[in-house]
Amino acid sequence: MADAASLAAAAGAVVERDRLAAVVAVHQRGVRVGATAGGLADRRWAIANTVDTRFQLASGTKGVTALVVLSLVADGVLALDQPVRSLLGDDLAAIDDRVTVEHLLSHRSGIGDYLDEEQLGDVSDYIMTVPVHRLDSVEAYREVLDGFAQVSEPGERFAYNNSGFVVLALIAERAAGASFAELVDRRVCEPAGLTTTRFERNDALPGGVAVGYLDETGLRTNALHLPLLGGGDGGLTSSVDDVDRLWRAVVRGAVVPAELVASMTTPRSTTPSGDRYGLGLWLAPTSGVLALEGMDAGISFRSLHDRDRDLTATVVSNTSHGAWPVARVLDDALWH
Numbered sequence: 001m002a003d004a005a006s007l008a009a010a011a012g013a014v015v016e017r018d019r020l021a022a023v024v025a026v027h028q029r030g031v032r033v034g035a036t037a038g039g040l041a042d043r044r045w046a047i048a049n050t051v052d053t054r055f056q057l058a059s060g061t062k063g064v065t066a067l068v069v070l071s072l073v074a075d076g077v078l079a080l081d082q083p084v085r086s087l088l089g090d091d092l093a094a095i096d097d098r099v100t101v102e103h104l105l106s107h108r109s110g111i112g113d114y115l116d117e118e119q120l121g122d123v124s125d126y127i128m129t130v131p132v133h134r135l136d137s138v139e140a141y142r143e144v145l146d147g148f149a150q151v152s153e154p155g156e157r158f159a160y161n162n163s164g165f166v167v168l169a170l171i172a173e174r175a176a177g178a179s180f181a182e183l184v185d186r187r188v189c190e191p192a193g194l195t196t197t198r199f200e201r202n203d204a205l206p207g208g209v210a211v212g213y214l215d216e217t218g219l220r221t222n223a224l225h226l227p228l229l230g231g232g233d234g235g236l237t238s239s240v241d242d243v244d245r246l247w248r249a250v251v252r253g254a255v256v257p258a259e260l261v262a263s264m265t266t267p268r269s270t271t272p273s274g275d276r277y278g279l280g281l282w283l284a285p286t287s288g289v290l291a292l293e294g295m296d297a298g299i300s301f302r303s304l305h306d307r308d309r310d311l312t313a314t315v316v317s318n319t320s321h322g323a324w325p326v327a328r329v330l331d332d333a334l335w336h
Contacts, residue, residue: 002333004026004027004028004034004309004311005026005033005034007026007034007329007330007334008024008025008026008033008034008035008036008313009034010329011024011026011036011313011315011329011330012024012034012035012036013036014325014326014329015036015037015326016038019038019039020038020039020317020319020322020325020326021038021039021040021041021049021210021213021216021318021319022037022038022039022049022316022317022319022322022326023035023036023037023038023049023050023055023240023315023316024036024240024313024315024326024330025051025240025241025244025312025313025314026311026312026313026314027240027241027244027311027312027314028309028310028311028312029310030244030245030248030310032051032240032241032244035051035240037049037050037053039317039318039319039322041053041209041210041211041318042211043211043213043218043219044219049210049318051239051240051241052196052208052241053208053210053239054196054208054209054210054237054238054239055209055210055237055238055239055299055301055316055317055318056210056212056226056234056235056236056237056296056298056299056301056318057234057238057292057299057301057316058294058295058296058299058300058301059162059233059234059292059293059294059295059296059301060234060236060238060243060292060293060294061165061230061232061233061234061236061294062165062232062233062234062280062292062294063246063280063292064184064197064236065165065168065169065232065233065280066105066168066264066279066280066281067188067250067255067256067280068169068172068180068183068184068187068188069101069168069172070105070260070264070279070280071187071188071255071256072175072176072187073101073256073260074256074257074260077175077176078101078171078172078175079101080102080105080263081101081102082100082101083097083098083099083100084099084100084101084104084167084171085097085099087170087171087174087175088167088170088171091142091146092142092167094111094112094146094148094149094150095109095150096109096110096111096150096153096154098154099111100154101171102279103154103155103164104161104164104165104167104168105164105168105279106158106268106269106277106278106279107158107159107160107161107164107269107277108154108155108156108157108158108159108268108269109154109161109164110150110151110152110154110155110156110157110159111148111150111151111161111163111164111167112147112148112149112150112151112163113148113151113159113162113163113164114129114144114145114148114162114166115162115163123295123296123297123320124214124222124225124298124320126225126297127224127225128144128225128227129144130143130144132202132224132225132226132227133203133228134228135227135229136228136229137179137229138166138169138170138173138179138180138231138232139170139173141166141227141231142170145166145167148163158268158269158271158277162234163233164233165231165232165233166231166233167232168232169232169233170231170232180199180231180232181199181229184197184198184199184236185198187255188246188255191249191254191255192245192246192249192250192254192255193245193249194238194242194245195242196237196238196239196241196242197236197237197238197239197242197246198237199229199230199235199237200229200237201228202222202226202227202229202230202235203223203228205237209237210318211298211318212226212296212297212298212299212318212319213298213318213319214297214298214319214320215319216319216322221298222296222297222298222299225296225298226296226298234294234296240314240316243292243303243312243316244312247303247305247312248310248312250264251305251307263279264281265278265281265283265290266278266279267283270285273285274286284334284335284336285336287306287308288306288307288308289304289305289306289307289334289335290304290305291303291304291305291335295320295323297320298318298319298320299317299318299320300316300317300319300320300322300323300324301314301315301316301323302314302315302316302323302324302327302330302331303315303316304330304331304335306334313333313334315327315330
């Protein structure tokens, strides 16, 4: 098994060799052991990516959504076995009344998905079914979530589901009486000591946030491909240092209590490839390594955390596919 410095060097060499628009970093015991940044954060102005650049994380957000929900479970505001209908009322009537919070967290709800990745072609070609400027709050997502029939019995099988995590954000807001962005700040970012992680409007990205690009070259961005403001299934921006802080805070029980961390990291499902899934987190086939992953138009992200070694390896790119050559190196070292 490669040591942290060697892993960082090997992954960084791929960024340089392939001229990727990406940042890769390896942290151990909270110290950044090595990092490499490549490509441009903003092609219009030739602003380079740096190790401190913030990137969109796409479905990496789902792990944070799970933490928000489980923090509400810890406080008695929600329960894992609670039917989501108790908070949805008459909204999203196609969702089976038996679907629970835990079903959604484990991708075992069987609800219809507004973004079914099994039916998706090239992610950069996907267009939202409603104008993206209307998706400026979690409640606004009801328009895009509604009308998808249940596809399997609740609890019957694993099927990766984006709608489920938007529904989790929706019920979290209703149960806690606060916006999802506020809940993320208060219940995850503050206790974890995160300084760069937050939701940003996609039409008003501040300085220091990489612009997402649809192609390896050219100026077409993902502004028309993503909701104006992210929700439970995606949309957070962060930096590689904050991702490491998040992992370490979660593992030591600083965000949710240890018994709920154990619940998050207990396998509920195993995919045909052998990967396992808990609650909001991917789990390695045979070890205690954890993962967050995301891909969207102009975004690719994978982060692995080896609990035994207190080691985090993260790669993030502002193109749809830029992270994957590096992720293969990280996976070979930590995942398989």
